[in-house]
Amino acid sequence: MLDFDDIQHILLTRVPALTGRYEFLSFRSAAGGRAWVSTIMEKVHSAQAMRESVDKDKRWVTVAFTWNGLRALGVDEALLATFPGEFRQGMAARAETLGDTGMNHPDNWVDKTASPDLHAIVILFARNEEERERCQAEHDKLLARCEGVERLSALELQAIPPFTHAHDHFGYRDRLSQPVIEGSGEEPTPGSGAPLKAGEFILGYPDEDGASANLPQPEILSRNGSFMAYRRLQEHVGSFRDFLRANGSRPEERELVAAKLMGRWRSGAPLVLSPDKDDPELGADPQRNNNFNYKQMDPHGYAAPLGSHIRRMNPRDTAVNMNRRRMIRRGATYGPPLPEGAPEDGKERGIAAFVICASLIRQFEFAQNVWVNDKNFHELGNERDPIIGNQDGTLEFKIPKRPIRKKITGLPAFTTVRGGAYFFLPGLKALRYLAALGNSQ
Amino acid sequence: MPDTSKQNDWTKPAALTIPKGGFFADKVEQGRYGPIFPKTPACYGFSIIAKIKPGTEENFYKYARNIEQAVAGQPDVLAVLKLHYLRWNLFEINGDTYFQYMGIFDTDFDKYTEDAVAIFAATGLNTVFENLEGFPKDWKTNAAAFIKFVRDHHRPSFLEYGEYPYVSADEIKKALKVKAALGHMLDQMQ
Numbered sequence: 001m002l003d004f005d006d007i008q009h010i011l012l013t014r015v016p017a018l019t020g021r022y023e024f025l026s027f028r029s030a031a032g033g034r035a036w037v038s039t040i041m042e043k044v045h046s047a048q049a050m051r052e053s054v055d056k057d058k059r060w061v062t063v064a065f066t067w068n069g070l071r072a073l074g075v076d077e078a079l080l081a082t083f084p085g086e087f088r089q090g091m092a093a094r095a096e097t098l099g100d101t102g103m104n105h106p107d108n109w110v111d112k113t114a115s116p117d118l119h120a121i122v123i124l125f126a127r128n129e130e131e132r133e134r135c136q137a138e139h140d141k142l143l144a145r146c147e148g149v150e151r152l153s154a155l156e157l158q159a160i161p162p163f164t165h166a167h168d169h170f171g172y173r174d175r176l177s178q179p180v181i182e183g184s185g186e187e188p189t190p191g192s193g194a195p196l197k198a199g200e201f202i203l204g205y206p207d208e209d210g211a212s213a214n215l216p217q218p219e220i221l222s223r224n225g226s227f228m229a230y231r232r233l234q235e236h237v238g239s240f241r242d243f244l245r246a247n248g249s250r251p252e253e254r255e256l257v258a259a260k261l262m263g264r265w266r267s268g269a270p271l272v273l274s275p276d277k278d279d280p281e282l283g284a285d286p287q288r289n290n291n292f293n294y295k296q297m298d299p300h301g302y303a304a305p306l307g308s309h310i311r312r313m314n315p316r317d318t319a320v321n322m323n324r325r326r327m328i329r330r331g332a333t334y335g336p337p338l339p340e341g342a343p344e345d346g347k348e349r350g351i352a353a354f355v356i357c358a359s360l361i362r363q364f365e366f367a368q369n370v371w372v373n374d375k376n377f378h379e380l381g382n383e384r385d386p387i388i389g390n391q392d393g394t395l396e397f398k399i400p401k402r403p404i405r406k407k408i409t410g411l412p413a414f415t416t417v418r419g420g421a422y423f424f425l426p427g428l429k430a431l432r433y434l435a436a437l438g439n440s441q
Numbered sequence: 442m443p444d445t446s447k448q449n450d451w452t453k454p455a456a457l458t459i460p461k462g463g464f465f466a467d468k469v470e471q472g473r474y475g476p477i478f479p480k481t482p483a484c485y486g487f488s489i490i491a492k493i494k495p496g497t498e499e500n501f502y503k504y505a506r507n508i509e510q511a512v513a514g515q516p517d518v519l520a521v522l523k524l525h526y527l528r529w530n531l532f533e534i535n536g537d538t539y540f541q542y543m544g545i546f547d548t549d550f551d552k553y554t555e556d557a558v559a560i561f562a563a564t565g566l567n568t569v570f571e572n573l574e575g576f577p578k579d580w581k582t583n584a585a586a587f588i589k590f591v592r593d594h595h596r597p598s599f600l601e602y603g604e605y606p607y608v609s610a611d612e613i614k615k616a617l618k619v620k621a622a623l624g625h626m627l628d629q630m631q
Contacts, residue, residue, distance in 0.1 A: 085585065086473070096471040209559075213582035320521045321559050362555050362584065365473050370552045379611045 002047075002183045002198055002205070006224040006427040009050035010062045010123065010330055011202060011356060012184055014175075017060065017125035019132045020157035020332055022352060023139065024421075026117040027072040029148030031438055033119065034073055036146040037063070038435035040122060040139075046428050058131040062123040063431065064228055064423035066090060069119030074437040075221070082217040083424070086361045087227060090116075091420045097365060099373035099390040104417040110348075111153040111232060111419040118152060118421055121230065123354075125157075125332070132156075155232065155352055155419075157332035165268075165284065168333055169235040169349050170258070170387075170414070173268030173283055177290050177314055179326040191291030196323055200358055202226055207358060208323040216424075221434070224427030229355040229364040232334075232419035233388065238344025240414045247408065252277075260399050261386040263308035270310075275303035293317045301400040306378040309387040312371040318378075327363050328356040350415065360422055388415050455482035455606040463597025472551030474588040478595070482603030484525060486545040491594045493531070493538045497572035501531060501540065504569040511564045518564055521556045523547040525610050540573060547609040554588050 002012075009015070027033030043061040045053075050060060065073070067088045071080055086094055092106035092114035100106060106114035122139070126132040143149055160167060166174040180188040181202070182195040199207030203215055204223035216222040248254035255278060259265040265274065268283030272292040282288055295317040298304055304311055316322065335349025357363035371377060372385040375395065384390055386397050391413035399406040426434065460466065463478050470477045478485065493501070511518050519527075523546045530541040550557070561570065562581055570576050575593075577586035 097473050209582070211582075213579070321556050324555065324559075361473050366552075366555070369473055374548075374552065376548070376609075379609060 002181070002202070003224050003427070004048035004051075005046045006429050007047045007202060008062055008425055008427065009045040009047045009060060010354070011226055011328065011425065012047040012181065013050055013054075014330070015050065015060045015125045016054065017127060017332070018159045018163060019127075019129050020123070020125040021132055021136055021154060022124070022157070023122045023154045024111060024113060024118055024152045025120040025122065025143075026115075026150045026152050027069065027119045027148060028150060030072060030074045032146045032148035033069075034435050034438050036120075036142065036149045037073065037431060039142055039146075041428065041431040041435060044428060044431065058128070059124060059126045059135050061135075062425070063120065064123075064425040065120045065434075066118050066421060066423060068116050070424065070434075072119045073434050075434070079217050079221070082215075084214075084216075084227075084359070084361065086365060087422050087424065091229065091422045094365065098368045099384070100417050100420070101390060102392055103413065104390055106420070109232075109417070109419045111155065113153070113230065113232070113419040113421040115152065121421070121423055153419075155334055157334050157352060158336075160333050160337045167266075168351055169237050169335070169337060170240050171266045172258075172262055172264065173266065175329075176264070176268050176286075177310070179328060189286045189290050190288070191293070193323075196326055200324070200326060200363075201328055201356060203358055212358075218433075221426065221430045223430070225430055226356050226358060226425045227360045227364075228423040228425045229357075229360060230352070230419070230421045230423060231355070231417060232350065232352045234348050234350040234416045234418045236344070236412075236414050236416070237338040237349065239412055243412060243414070260305050261308060261397065263304035263310035271304040271308075272298045302402070305397070305399050307380045307383040307386065307397060309385055312377060312385050313367065315371070325363055325366055326357075327367065330354045330356065348418065350418070352419075356425065383411075386411060386414070451605045451608045453606070454602070454604050456600060456602040457481045459597060459599050459601065461599070463595075470549075472549060474551050474554060474585065475592060477549045477551050478597060480549070480607070481598070481601035482606030483598075483601040484545055484547050484603070484607065484609070485549050486543070486598070486601075487550055487591065487595045488598070489540075489542040489591060489594045490596050491540055491573040491575065493540050494572050494574055495538075498531065498538055500572050501529075501569055505529065508564065519560060521553055521560065523553075523610065540569070547611070550591070551588070554591075555584050558584050558587050 040061065040063055044063055045060050067080065067083055067090065091098065095101065095106050112118060124132065124135050126135060143151060160169060168174055177192065180186045180192065180195045181198050183198055184195070188195060197208050198205035199212045203225045204212060204219070206212055244254040244257050247257045255265065259271055264270050265278040265283060267278050267280040268289050269279040270289060270292050272294065273288070274282055293316050294304070294311060301311070319325070331351060331353030333350070334352050336347055338345060338349065355364045372389050375382055375384060377383070380398065382396050383398065384395055391411055393410050393412060395411050397408045397411050399408070459479065459481065464476060465479055478487070525545040525547070528543045532539055532541065558580065576590055577583060580587040
């Protein structure tokens with residue numbers, strides 16, 4: 001049984017939000033930081049609370065901390081040492097392993113998330129802009145009351161119209177393939193596999209390998225918590241559309257190139273199930289749009305190229321131990337949409353997402369290091385993920401086709417990492433533990 | 442450091458000297474569990490050498506039979522490790538018995554280390570490693586300790602040679618499939 005009343009809602013549920021705001025904070029004083037935690041934690045919904053009141057609520061708050069943040073709040077050094085090495089180092093220090101080099105290097109990040117002064121994130125999702133602005137004003141007041149708690153940066157989130165379905169700035173339908181946690185009450189859609197043991201995502205529960213082990217201490221801090229990798233990914237929409245035009249003279253050809261990069265049509269319809277033409281009804285149907293595999297249905301990548309984004313991020317039956325590599329994704333788009341036909345306007349827009357998992361090194365870092373950025377994934381030789389891989393213009397993308405494959409050389413970077421960090425996402429009891437740290441000292 | 446531009450030319454046998462310590466100082470790639478040992482004309486590889494616990498030698502021979510049966514029963518059991526060859530040796534130094542485990546493969550060991558740990562558990566490979574001095578008792582749940590043992594006991598090459606340099610096992614298998622298919626095609630033309 002999962003402790004629904006202790007687990008932060010973001011781990012188990014999505015909220016019906018159209019906007020939001022992330023604030024990145026630094027604690028110059030431990031007492032000030034704890035004062036902030038003790039107030040904000042009253043606003044944090046557990047999974048249970050969220051489910052009970054989702055229809056009337058207008059905003060949802062999530063709080064998480066970097067390793068430096070836990071230290072700044074006064075967590076004991078011996079306990080801090082029990083957290084995993086990659087979390088202690090932080091995302092910026094792991095840049096090379098993650099493929100965050102060149103333009104993606106932390107030196108180029110714009111939101112101070114690479115700074116050791118980053119201590120916490122507060123994630124606000126809201127039904128509408130009015131509510132977001134109201135919450136922001138309330139939070140401003142709280143910051144003013146908490147001495148030494150400083151906002152390093154903030155990012156406003158905004159869904160992209162049409163709001164009928166979640167999609168990114170490139171136009172790809174999102175949220176199609178998510179793991180389901182055993183005991184969460186959710187049913188996996190066809191093709192999504194069986195529910196996974198909670199320990200793959202939530203600390204303190206058995207995982208796919210058996211009992212959970214090597215948990216950070218004390219247990220009250222780690223239980224019902226998780227780790228969260230934040231990625232702010234700028235999407236170069238103008239460059240993406242230029243690329244489609246350069247590689248397809250007719251609209252249908254351009255759509256097919258876009259689909260080949262992703263492995264799905266922009267409608268969400270998987271190429272494995274609809275290889276030659278788009279099928280928006282299929283794309284919108286959760287009972288069908290994830291019901292496919294690769295080994296039997298598309299072993300050579302004639303439908304979905306071997307190096308396409310979804311074949312890398314979830315290789316399904318073409319990888320082993322998949323149950324130990326799954327991740328929960330949350331997040332939203334930011335920046336103004338670029339109207340169709342408009343030239344690149346130079347404004348930053350993209351996705352600001354969270355990858356939630358029990359082990360950053362085994363799940364998130366593996367995906368980044370091996371699936372996204374290994375040039376030799378599936379023996380491809382000179383490719384990285386065409387959507388989120390580190391592209392420097394020297395790599396290629398191969399589209400299997402009879403009799404001769406199509407090879408696109410000099411693939412441009414459609415995305416750039418603009419910020420990122422590793423956070424620990426505590427349970428509600430753990431938040432109370434952190435808020436009370438000063439009382440026992 | 443190795444000249445990567447030559448890596449696609451399988452027609453030219455190549456040898457590569459490797460600096461002391463096993464890394465080229467100007468290009469050390471960071472893996473998830475530490476620096477990655479470089480790819481050479483003989484692909485990636487490791488040579489793990491460790492002292493065995495006294496009196497456990499027979500376990501190694503028993504384990505060899507287990508592996509033989511495991512691979513015979515499920516030929517793709519080790520596929521994820523992208524192997525060319527594995528060699529196991531036992532040898533004596535000053536009355537102590539040492540174990541050498543040498544592998545040649547196509548991906549740096551760091552990438553699939555958790556998969557390797559899972560395979561070790563599934564195939565009984567652990568039965569041999571658990572007989573090595575210093576092997577972490579909690580290896581099943583502690584991939585970091587497992588990889589540290591491997592790294593601590595890896596003796597990097599100082600020279601490696603490839604008759605068909607940098608070619609992967611998959612490429613070799615593809616070439617053999619093409620050869621077999623052409624042979625089949627020619628049979629149909631008779």
